[in-house]
Amino acid sequence: MTTSQFETKTKELIDGLKKTCATYGLGNDGNEFKIITQAFLYKFMNDKFAHEMQQLDVLLRKAPHWEEKLATYSDDDVEMLHLQLLENTARLERHHLIRSLFGHQNDNDFAQRFDETLIDIAILNADIFSVQTDGGTKITLFDRLSLFIADPSKRNAFCRAIINQLVTFSFEPIFAEKYDFFATIFEYLISDYNKDGGGKYAEYYTPHAVARIMAAILVTEERDNIRCYDPSAGSGTLLMNLAHAVGEERCTIYSQDISQKSSSLLRLNLILNNLVASIPNVVQGNTILSPAHRAADRSLLKYDYVVANPPFKLDFSDFVEDLDVPENNERFFAGLPNVPKKKKDGMAIYPLFVQHIMHVLKENGRAAIVLPTGFLTAQGGADKKIRKKLVESKMVSGVVSMPSNIFATTGTNVSILFLDRANDGKVLLMDASNLGTKVKEGKNQKTVLSMKEEDRITETFNAREAVEDFTVAVTYEELKKKNYSFSAGQYFEVKIEYSEITAGEFAEKIEGYNQALTTLFQESTDVKSAILENMSRLKLNQA
Structure with missing residues (x-):
């Protein structure tokens, strides 16, 4: 079976699981995404375990039905194989396997057996596969899925329908392939569960073009033992692109996100992208109020690369007063916002994320942050103070102003701010707002960049080239003279045509x-x- 055929079969599996949910009254239910993603994760882990066990034991590999052969092994022999498994492979007991459950599907207590299998797997693998809250509570892999069915008399049939979907084919042959296959599948898997037109906290969806551009500009050299961080990680699009650019084996991922759903999706993304070792660093919690990742002396951990697409506006009036403590004076040097009497949901929270990122960058660290374009020229409040600090500290690398509607879910024009603590040279300002092609996505209009346009942005930026009406390279002194404006258009030469x-x-x-x-x-x-x-x-x- 080719990779394309596997992709088709996998999408059919996902569609089948969604159909099962709809049949049992869970279509568009708030818990549907848990059922779909957890059933898919169970399938992935089962097949990954099967693949790795057969790689370890030639007898299992040559057996017509490896599960039947494994059933003849002693407990000690199975345990010895478990000890040899790589860390990124979940440990499953023989009764946890999909084939084992499939053989019990007509039992009167099948729903209970199905749920207990998932819970057993979660407990057995809790140390490696659990994410945690900022309070230290572990969130394990699986829930009791049958309990989402309100009518107990239908639970056996529901779980039976799921297991019959999961047994249709195996991922095993695809594990020898590059993990790009699963990156594509992840997008399809979460397509209905990661949309938020309002741009609420940490659940913006970052287009792949933006994520690729950010990673390609940040990572320009090969380095080892890299810490990558996203303080508003969502489902992990930015982090996955960054990890691929750095090299999965060369980096460790750290993240925090207030959304439990997003943290669960990020965990799935890490598993599919061979980054299991970073799962314990996934924290569900409020980054601004309670940043979780700390060094041994309790200071905030520092990072080599930071990427972020933070929420722009949010009502955070409930905890803004809690931020006004001495330990935050350095982190939030530009001050805390006042709580408006009206339109509290219009409070700008992105300046707090920018300051947090500046605070946690290593001495030679780099960052890329998606921001509203208005940040580049605002002459009041925190925005101006932040830009001034960036210039005075010589830690801004440049800006790329993106086309309008690059995000289909918001009409806000966005730019990408690039930070580099080691940048003593010029700052590259780029106006890419005229690039891209307008397309319809549902009810919204979206601008799509071609690969050629993506390459033009990244190659021109990394070459620090000044291109007429596209980029300009300016000094820190020039930025000061322009009142710390980061807008490329304000530095382009005014052209007067003579005839x-x-x-x-x-x-x-x-x-x-x-x-x-x-x-x-x-x-x-x-x-x-x-x-x-x-x-x-x-x-x-x-x-």
Whole structure:
């Protein structure tokens, strides 16, 4: 079976699981995404375990039905194989396997057996596969899925329908392939569960073009033992692109996100992308109020690369006063916002994320942050203070102003701010707002960048090239003189086009302009007279 065929079969599996949920009244239910993603994760882990066990034992590999062969092994032999498994492979007991459950599907207590299997797997693998809250509570892999069915009499049938979907084919042959296959599948899997048109906290969906551009500009050299961080990680699009650019084996992922759903999706993304070792660093919690990742001395951990697409506006009035403590004075140097009396959901929270990121960058660290384009030129509040600090600290690398509607879910124009603590040279400002093609996505209009346009952005930026009406390379002193503006357009040279004409041609043009102006003045007089006449008639009629 080719990779393309596997992709088709996998999408059919996902569609089948969604159909099962709809059949049992869970279509568009708040818990549907848990059922779909957890059933898929169970399938993935089962097949990954099967693949790795057969790689370890030639007898299992050659057996027509490896599960039947494994059933003949002693407990000690199975345990010995478990000890040899790589860390990124979940440990499953023989009764946890999909084939084992499939053989019990007609049992009267099948739903209970199904749920207990998932819970057993979660407990057995809790140390490696659990994410945690900022309070230290572990969130394990699986829930009791049958309990989402309100009618107990239908739970056996529901779990039976799921297991019959999962047994249709195996992922095993695809594990020898590059994990890009699963990156594509992940997008399809979560397509219905990671949409938020309101741009609420940490659940923005970052287009792949933006994520690829950010990673390609940040990572320009090969380095080892890299810490990558996203303080508003969502489902992990930015982190996955960054990890691929750095090299999965060369980096460790750290993240925090207030959304439990997003943290669960990020865990799934890490599993599919061979980054299981980073799962314990996934924290569900409020980054601004309670940043979780700390060094041994309790100071905030520092990172080599930071990526973020933070929420722009959010009502955080409930905890803004809690931020006003001495330990935050350095982190939030630009101050805390006042709580408005009205429209609290319009509070700008992105400046707090920018300051947090500046605070946690290593001495040679780099960052890329998606921000509203208004940040580049705002002359008041925290935005101006942040830009001034970036210039004075010589830690801004550049800005890319993106096309409008690059995000289909928001009309806000966005730019990407690039930070580099080691940048003593010029700052590259790019206006890429005229690139891309407009397309319809549902009810919204979206701008799509071609791969050629993506390459143009990244290659021009990394070459630090000044291109007419596209990029400009400016010094820190020039930024100061322009009142710390980061907008490329304010630094482009004003072009005046000259053309040679004779005195007669000049006189002819002037005469044409005079005639046009005379006509306009006459039309204006006629309109004014008509208005006065109508007003007079109106007064007479009223009298």
